[in-house]
Amino acid sequence: MNTWFTPRNVVVAILLVFLALVPVYSAFTGNTFLMTLFTRIVILAMAATSLNLILGYGGMVSFGHAVYLGIGGYAIGIMAQEGIGSGFIQWPVAIAASALFALAVGALSLRTRGLYFIMITLAFAQLVYYFGVGLDRYGADDGLNIYRRSQFFEPINLSNRTQFYYCCFVLLIASIYLTWRIVNSRFGMVIQGARSNDRRMQAIGFPTYRYRLTCFVIAGTICGLAGVLLANHTEFVSPAMMHWTRSGDLIVMVVLGGMASTFGPLIGAITLLVLEETLPVLIKFVATPFVGAAASRAAEYWQIVLGPLFLLVVLFARGGINGLLESLRRD
Amino acid sequence: MTDALLTIDGLAKRFGGVTASDGIDLAVSAGELHAIIGPNGAGKTTLIGQLTGEIVPDAGRIQFDGQDITALPAHQRSQRGLARSFQITSLFNDFTALDNVALAVQAHSGHSFHFWRDARSDAALRTPARETLARVGLAGRENVIVSSMSHGEHRQLEIAMALATRPRMLLLDEPMAGMGPEESVRMIALLRELKRDLTILLIEHDMDAVFALADRISVLVYGRVIASGEPAAIRANAEVRKAYLGEQESSGGHHG
Numbered sequence: 001m002n003t004w005f006t007p008r009n010v011v012v013a014i015l016l017v018f019l020a021l022v023p024v025y026s027a028f029t030g031n032t033f034l035m036t037l038f039t040r041i042v043i044l045a046m047a048a049t050s051l052n053l054i055l056g057y058g059g060m061v062s063f064g065h066a067v068y069l070g071i072g073g074y075a076i077g078i079m080a081q082e083g084i085g086s087g088f089i090q091w092p093v094a095i096a097a098s099a100l101f102a103l104a105v106g107a108l109s110l111r112t113r114g115l116y117f118i119m120i121t122l123a124f125a126q127l128v129y130y131f132g133v134g135l136d137r138y139g140a141d142d143g144l145n146i147y148r149r150s151q152f153f154e155p156i157n158l159s160n161r162t163q164f165y166y167c168c169f170v171l172l173i174a175s176i177y178l179t180w181r182i183v184n185s186r187f188g189m190v191i192q193g194a195r196s197n198d199r200r201m202q203a204i205g206f207p208t209y210r211y212r213l214t215c216f217v218i219a220g221t222i223c224g225l226a227g228v229l230l231a232n233h234t235e236f237v238s239p240a241m242m243h244w245t246r247s248g249d250l251i252v253m254v255v256l257g258g259m260a261s262t263f264g265p266l267i268g269a270i271t272l273l274v275l276e277e278t279l280p281v282l283i284k285f286v287a288t289p290f291v292g293a294a295a296s297r298a299a300e301y302w303q304i305v306l307g308p309l310f311l312l313v314v315l316f317a318r319g320g321i322n323g324l325l326e327s328l329r330r331d
Numbered sequence: 332m333t334d335a336l337l338t339i340d341g342l343a344k345r346f347g348g349v350t351a352s353d354g355i356d357l358a359v360s361a362g363e364l365h366a367i368i369g370p371n372g373a374g375k376t377t378l379i380g381q382l383t384g385e386i387v388p389d390a391g392r393i394q395f396d397g398q399d400i401t402a403l404p405a406h407q408r409s410q411r412g413l414a415r416s417f418q419i420t421s422l423f424n425d426f427t428a429l430d431n432v433a434l435a436v437q438a439h440s441g442h443s444f445h446f447w448r449d450a451r452s453d454a455a456l457r458t459p460a461r462e463t464l465a466r467v468g469l470a471g472r473e474n475v476i477v478s479s480m481s482h483g484e485h486r487q488l489e490i491a492m493a494l495a496t497r498p499r500m501l502l503l504d505e506p507m508a509g510m511g512p513e514e515s516v517r518m519i520a521l522l523r524e525l526k527r528d529l530t531i532l533l534i535e536h537d538m539d540a541v542f543a544l545a546d547r548i549s550v551l552v553y554g555r556v557i558a559s560g561e562p563a564a565i566r567a568n569a570e571v572r573k574a575y576l577g578e579q580e581s582s583g584g585h586h587g
Contacts (some may be wrong), residue, residue, distance in 0.1 A: 043575070067342075096335075158333065184442075184449050184450060184451065185446050185448055185449065186437055186443040186445040186450045186453070187443055187445055188446075188450070189450045190434075190443045194428075196423040196424065196426065197423050197424075198420045200492070201406075202384075202385075202405040202439075203406075203417075203421075204496055205435075205438035206406055206443070207404075211443065211444075247368075294584075
């Protein structure tokens with residue numbers, strides 16, 4: 001039997017084809033809502049993919065990963081506000097800012113372990129969050145509108161929804177591919193070895209700190225790029241995009257989809273964000289015959305359904321949805 | 332006597348009120364197998380920890396190959412050719428046996444800032460790793476995930492991990508811990524073979540193994556070396572017998 005033809009790979013293939021065809025569907029039906037939703041999903045899947053690199057493969061539980069969305073996003077917003085519209089300047093600056101910040105956070109936090117690591121990454125993210133809240137010149141906690149998306153040369157025009165979507169989609173695929181190459185390379189072996197047994201890594205001669213730090217910076221940089229896309233997508237940045245609950249969302253995507261798996265974060269991002277949109281509608285639909293008008297109030301509590309779903313996956317599917325799909329193969 | 336490869340001078344380490352190393356002096360000559368014996372709590376593992384760089388001594392000096400390594404971190408000692416095995420198996424449990432050893436090979440094949448090529452199909456890592464596995468008797472177990480291997484196999488893999496770093500000296504912390512009689516016999520045969528190429532510092536409770544293998548033995552009691560010498564001399568040393576060997580020797584029928 002063909003080893004590629006597994007339930008997991010079939011699901012991934014279907015998802016990728018679906019993602020590739022979203023703009024086509026949207027063009028035919030005029031459904032812009034779906035397009036907007038999936039642009040967001042693709043961008044956040046990229047952020048989750050970058051988190052998976054450190055969380056899943058490296059065992060570094062960063063609870064402040066959304067801060068790079070904010071730094072990448074704010075870099076775009078601030079430059080746009082100050083009259084720098086060219087993407088050739090905006091994007092490299094945003095990416096460099098994310099990388100530098102990751103370097104600073106990583107250099108300090110990677111000297112600690114476990115809960116301390118989680119707390120330090122969270123603390124840095126909160127620091128930047130409140131810094132954003134205090135940025136009066138750039139909208140403080142109301143946020144900042146971006147009147148023009150990043151400018152590139154003709155024929156690239158990010159204001160075109162379809163072009164922008166495919167730009168995000170290609171960058172998502174590129175970051176998944178990059179992650180896959182990295183984790184299977186010599187560098188990736190060191191990262192995974194350090195997750196598994198750092199003490200042994202030192203004993204066999206690896207200075208693991210510098211490798212873990214490099215990995216942390218790569219992840220922050222990719223997430224910063226996702227922030228660049230997110231700011232261009234919403235044409236708006238605010239401190240909310242790096243709130244700690246957003247970091248939590250990214251962790252949920254990774255764990256739900258499957259830690260340390262190539263497509264887990266993508267699966268997790270799609271699952272979480274689609275449920276976020278559909279659960280309220282579903283609850284309203286199911287509850288209306290019983291409680292009438294009160295159903296729309298019930299729909300506000302859609303997270304009551306999402307919570308237990310997440311719990312079930314964590315308890316019974318150790319590799320997340322990806323792990324579940326892979327276990328189908330053995331049965 | 333040939334030159335000492337490893338020299339320890341006045342090594343001291345205290346944990347709160349417990350003195351784990353109380354001015355240890357020791358010299359291990361190049362090419363010898365030097366065994367350290369001593370009752371539980373004598374400070375043997377603390378000594379290994381200080382030699383490998385995991386524990387920072389309060390005082391004293393460690394020299395390896397004529398250079399002071401007292402302040403070097405663990406990974407740099409490994410790079411200089413000092414390898415260790417762990418008393419409590421310490422492997423990469425979610426990797427295969429081959430992945431484990433290949434990682435040890437990789438640690439000594441230049442830096443690992445290579446982000447693109449697949450490490451698992453890299454012959455420069457895989458071939459030496461396979462050879463090392465075969466050397467410790469794990470040929471054919473290459474693709475088994477470590478967590479599903481037996482205890483005896485874990486002990487063999489421990490040795491393979493140390494060997495794969497192509498060391499000049501091995502620090503073996505109770506390589507026979509928890510092994511059955513048959514496995515022990517195989518391990519003794521393996522160590523006897525390794526002894527031909529490497530300097531070995533062996534910490535071991537199995538007295539049959541120690542007396543079968545050691546060129547010299549040092550006896551550690553309460554963090555002090557109370558005797559050091561050839562096996563016959565140690566066997567005859569009254570202080571050693573009183574402190575440690577007494578019971579074991581009488582049951583072994585060597586009572587004189």
